[in-house]
Amino acid sequence: MAQTDVLIVGAGPTGLVLALWLTRQGVCVRVVDKSSGPGEASRAMAVQARTLELYRQLDMAEAVIDAGYKTPAMNMWARGHHRARIPLVDAGREVCAYPFVLIYPQDCHERLLVQKLQSFGVDVEWQTELLAFEEGDSHVSALLKHADGREERCTAAYLAGCDGARSLIRHQIGSGFEGGTYKQLFYVADVRVTGVEPAGEAHIAFDKSDFVLLLCYGEKDQYRLIGTVRDERAEHPEHLTFTDVGHDAINGLNLQINDVNWFSTYRVHHRVTDHFRRGRAFLLGDAAHVHSPAGGQGMNTGILDAINLAWKLAAVVKGRAPDTLLDSYQIERQAFARTLVETTDKLFTFVTAQGGFADFVRTRIAPIFASVAYKSENVREYLFRVVSQTTLNYHDSPLSQGKAGEVQGGDRLPWLPGGTTDNYASLAAIQWQVHVYGEAKAELSRWCTKHGIALHVFAWAHAYEKAGVARNATYLLRPDTYVALADPEGEASTLSRYFEQHGVVLPP
CATH class of the missing domain: 3.40.30.120 (Glutaredoxin)
Structure with missing residues (x-):
């Protein structure tokens, strides 16, 4: 029976970062994922400043920055008219060494993390599925199934559930997942476009109840489109193509879409699990909390989950701290997750609310307010701190x-x-x-x-x-x-x- 210190289920950014930080600290890990390889499509796009600060611990910050794209500004459009341009460069120059919004698609990000983990001598075991696990007094016994159908028993001191919103580990430990699902259906598309003005910048456009976010990630004429599908077509997303989604807001940007490289739809939930830890099992990332993509927080929150837990697991596995140290993981990360879900829910509700008054506020009031407010250095810094997660604190932790x-x-x-x-x-x-x-x-x-x-x-x-x-x-x-x-x-x-x-x- 194979043995390891920590068995990590799920090789998205959260699981990969957990493996990296544990391996760097001398902890033996196995990383399994039922997928055939790293993701090919990408929902998460932003790498926040706090993530970059912590990436310095593995000498990865500069590699991510070099591969990513610093967004110069966010432009706001309403009903086909340009309403505001909000500069993003150096918004946090007094806060941290990375005072910008970095766009780096999740699929590229994952491949970089996989390569870094391989350089540490650890390979992700793809097409390997966790079927079930049992907890003993001093270990977890997990049943794994490989691509060829072979089943294997693996024992580990601890089990890390980085297995997404439908987490088997969360279900097996009986942890609730309170919250709900937004009625809107999201779409994301990788497109080649011309006519973007200003080119190379981010754009958000509103047209009545329709909105779209356009992000540049550094390649000429290549952009990421994110929006919602609103009418009866959302009832059968499996049959949708890009031509089926609302184009009012897209057309308002006065751009020409020449190619759609890929297109996908997905539902967005807002939920936080009851238990981030139960015994020797832990939940991280989407297995523990999911929320709207407003503010580009999701992937970064999972990464910070992993780094928070990694040093504690390393201390306990090496006998340098009692098991009770691990209880602080839930105390610290659950509080932040609940606050984040509440905050992103309010922002998402504002962006997607229907009705004449909501439309008036989005298309008339919000752009003016944003443009004026952002001229204040204090406002710019405050917004940067919130989005970059540099305001995150653990004041209520027993470790503080x-x-x-x-x-x-x-x-x-x-x-x-x-x-x-x-x-x-x-x-x-x-x-x-x-x-x-x-x-x-x-x-x-x-x-x-x-x-x-x-x-x-x-x-x-x-x-x-x-x-x-x-x-x-x-x-x-x-x-x-x-x-x-x-x-x-x-x-x-x-x-x-x-x-x-x-x-x-x-x-x-």
């Missing part, structure tokens, strides 16, 4: 403690470009570390050396105070780069108590 300046446990560490050294450079390491802005006490330095914790001291700069960082305070950072502990006094004893309280054993 203390506050120093404006930074508290559970926060994303502020990116501070105002100093002489990039304070995010050290975050490329998947490890516990301590940051001090100003001067570190000698006792703290000795403690970090004794316990093998990297201590990074940054010469004080006025920009740090402006960003809310406290001078000479201690900021203990988790392996996923979030602030675990903020201690304004900078005492070594406070660090000792933190690790003792959570039962985390530091490497010798």
